[in-house]
Amino acid sequence: MFKLENNEELTDIKLNEFLSQHATECTNRYSELEKAYRTDYPIFHQKKKPDWKPDNRIAVNFAKYIVDTMNGFFIGNPIKVTADEENIGKYIEMLDQYNDQDDNNSELAKTCKIYGKGYEMYYVDDQANIGITYLTPMEAFMIYDDSILCRSRYFVRLYKDADGVLHGSISDDTRVRYFTQRGKLTWDPDDKIHGFDGVPAVEYVENEEHMGIFEPVLNMINAYNKAISEKSNDVDYFADAYLKVLGAILDEDSIKQIRDNRIINFPGALKDILPEVDFLQKPDGDATQEHLIDRLEKLIFQISMVANISDQNFGQTTGIALKYKLQAMSNLEKTEERKFTSGMNRRYKLIFSNPVSGMKKDDWLKLHYYFTPNFPANVLEESEIAQNLDGIVSQETQLSTLSIVDSAQNEIKKIDQEKEKQQSSVVDQQLMERLNNGQQNVLEPEGSSTASEEHHR
Structure with missing residues (x-):
């Protein structure tokens, strides 16, 4: 610092x-x-x-x-x-x-x-x-x-x-x-x-x-x-280990043949000495x-x-x-x-x-x-927690417990807008039902009379 x-x-x-x-x-x-x-x-x-x-x-x-x-x-x-x-x-x-x-x-x-x-x-x-x-x-x-x-x-x-x-x-x-x-x-x-x-x-x-x-x-x-x-x-190292040959004398042609053909044969091995062939390896750690x-x-x-x-x-x-x-x-x-x-x-x-x-x-x-x-995220668990908080904390705090909600304030605005749309839809539906039931006088101005009333008078 x-x-x-x-x-x-x-x-x-x-x-x-x-x-x-x-x-x-x-x-x-x-x-x-x-x-x-x-x-x-x-x-x-x-x-x-x-x-x-x-x-x-x-x-x-x-x-x-x-x-x-x-x-x-x-x-x-x-x-x-x-x-x-x-x-x-x-x-x-x-x-x-x-x-x-x-x-x-x-x-x-x-x-x-x-x-x-x-x-x-x-x-x-x-x-x-x-x-x-x-x-x-x-x-x-x-x-x-x-x-x-x-x-x-x-x-x-x-x-x-x-x-x-x-x-x-x-x-x-x-x-x-x-x-x-x-x-x-x-x-x-x-x-x-x-x-x-x-x-x-x-x-x-x-x-x-x-x-x-x-x-x-x-x-x-x-x-x-x-x-x-x-x-x-x-x-x-183990993939490229050296081949060790004891008890036999190999010339360059024999070495090449062993490497290319992968066949080992010692017809001219030293008398009374058994050839020994294996790979030279270091201790395994x-x-x-x-x-x-x-x-x-x-x-x-x-x-x-x-x-x-x-x-x-x-x-x-x-x-x-x-x-x-x-x-x-x-x-x-x-x-x-x-x-x-x-x-x-x-x-x-x-x-x-x-x-x-x-x-x-x-x-x-x-x-x-x-x-x-x-x-x-366990959305089901979060939704249960949010429901249990209903009436205990504010709606903003309640919504903030949900990981799928980025902004609690914006979510509250959306909820209010949806409620307004639903209320408007209910009013329109009630008005349509009254019209369908023959209550047309809701659309007529005050003081107007129907044709049947005129004939009666």
Whole structure:
């Protein structure tokens, strides 16, 4: 974490120190985590073996599996955001659709799982709308004060152009400035007022330690890749084992005939010596290798707290037993949920502080977030729970328990519209029945008389 004293200004010297520290952290840590997710493991960069030795390089990408599985469980069902007031809810719906926020949330959560943290940056675009984008720790960092509250002081975004020159922007609580680093920092004379009440960015974290979800098991993944690669080498070795011939002298033609015809005959064998022919083999360590591979695989899933849902026995479990198997993932999801909620509170607090939003500064307090872990859905069970909640909780809370309902507020509107249509249909049907029964006077004006009444008079 980068910190700067409250009364200390961010000088060029200090900024260069932060940039250097960030580059070191990217090289020593973040790049390794990114490579692991992209299936670029140390096994592929080991020294090449001699040509006569098998040299297989196999990597099982547990890192990507763990990240994608947990991310789908955590945010596979989009986060539902509701508001206490209708105008706030409509603005949130527009804002999220304008920025493809469901996709942004998913990518931001994935970034946190890979690196341990991620960033969201806010700006006003050329259409006078608030834009939201996500960034990885490879391309941005936050500078905090040194108080116990760790308040944001500066946000730094970085990128390199086609020539490898470093460019960046730095945002404080009022302005955005731009710089270029060519040995020394060069500042752009034009800066901008961003309009947000605070640094226009938020840091999201996976956990308090800022650790990636597969980071604790990365050394075991590397060990697994090495073990399974050596296992593959042994298979090649036994397939190409040397033929050992004792008690006979073979010339080149005889060796060629044995190799081509797969027939062995020794008419000129040495007297009183029985020829011995078999394959030269090294000791078999198959059982030891298999035990190591199985043990590593179990530990990887156990320590990462992510279930191996591809296991053949996993799909045979249903009901409450399935939830017990997913208990570790559920506990992990709850921690991520609290961290993500904290980030979303800061997100909407900043956005509502900008006059472009048209919201009041404190309207973010009227928002509520609903996370739905992506358990295998049991719609029948959910519908029974929703029915049992009838009359106990609000209709919105009742509908939010159903995984098939994306927005409880929109669903309530649809229900009201259907009720209005049904009531209108009932009125029309009653009117038609009265007409069919001969009560035509419902359509005649007051004071009118029928022809029979005129004849009677």
